[in-house]
Amino acid sequence: MDEIEWWEFDSAKEMAEQVAGDIGFVIENALEAHGGARLAVPGGSTPDLIYAELLKRKDIDWTKVTLIPTDDRLVPLDHELSNYRKLHGFFGAKKADLVSLVDEAALEDAQEAGRLADARLSLLHWPLDLACLGMGADGHTASIFPGPDFDAAINGPRARRALGVRPDPMPEAAPVPRVTLTAAALSSARTVMIVISGAEKRRVLEQALKEGPLSSLPIGRVVSAIDASIDIFWSAE
Numbered sequence: 411m412d413e414i415e416w417w418e419f420d421s422a423k424e425m426a427e428q429v430a431g432d433i434g435f436v437i438e439n440a441l442e443a444h445g446g447a448r449l450a451v452p453g454g455s456t457p458d459l460i461y462a463e464l465l466k467r468k469d470i471d472w473t474k475v476t477l478i479p480t481d482d483r484l485v486p487l488d489h490e491l492s493n494y495r496k497l498h499g500f501f502g503a504k505k506a507d508l509v510s511l512v513d514e515a516a517l518e519d520a521q522e523a524g525r526l527a528d529a530r531l532s533l534l535h536w537p538l539d540l541a542c543l544g545m546g547a548d549g550h551t552a553s554i555f556p557g558p559d560f561d562a563a564i565n566g567p568r569a570r571r572a573l574g575v576r577p578d579p580m581p582e583a584a585p586v587p588r589v590t591l592t593a594a595a596l597s598s599a600r601t602v603m604i605v606i607s608g609a610e611k612r613r614v615l616e617q618a619l620k621e622g623p624l625s626s627l628p629i630g631r632v633v634s635a636i637d638a639s640i641d642i643f644w645s646a647e
């Protein structure tokens with residue numbers, strides 16, 4: 411990885427404005443360079459304000475933008491835990507190309523769900539123009555969690571872009587199997603951002619960065635695999 415730069419904000423709103431500006435810039439550059447933009451963006455609660463800020467911009471041709479969740483929960487697409495549902499709620503009306511990592515035919519089988527997502531992703535152009543990563547207070551990023559699929563998510567073949575994940579232990583907030591982009595797919599992105607808020611997440615991320623490639627925390631392992639420089643956006647609240 412080239413370098414890490416921290417951007418600090420007092421409020422989530424200020425951070426969202428800055429991140430939305432930077433994502434807009436990535437989209438603009440990608441459209442100029444190759445006529446389309448492919449972004450992996452997080453689920454969970456942190457990105458809501460960012461997506462709302464992005465939608466205020468009038469200069470983005472969303473029909474040329476492909477949005478892929480960094481990960482999703484293995485639930486129906488209209489379920490309240492679905493990251494796809496969130497993206498659809500924000501960007502569906504803009505006619506952005508939304509790629510689901512979840513196939514409703516494979517909700518009961520995480521490994522098959524991962525294979526199906528990987529096959530769908532192989533139809534896109536790679537690498538991503540942007541990987542925007544969130545992080546849980548337990549140090550997971552995308553849906554890379556400790557458990558039987560951890561090693562495959564971090565060290566699997568570079569051509570593998572998505573896989574099914576059975577977190578162990580299950581996260582309290584959304585205790586379901588997942589599908590995640592792999593460290594290889596995320597780390598090859600042209601631009602990488604990490605977006606977090608609060609003192610606890612900052613402490614966890616700083617610990618992961620200090621531990622480096624041997625970190626026990628998923629975010630530490632993913633960061634160590636990243637080729638590009640990384641912008642970390644942190645808001646105090």
Ligand SMILES: O=C1O[C@H](COP(=O)(O)O)[C@@H](O)[C@H](O)[C@H]1O
Nearest residue numbers: 452453454455456544545546552
């Ligand atoms: O489960 C997930 O958690 C992380 C962090 O979410 P947050 O609500 O603490 O912001 C998120 O980045 C990931 O996409 C999501 O599926």
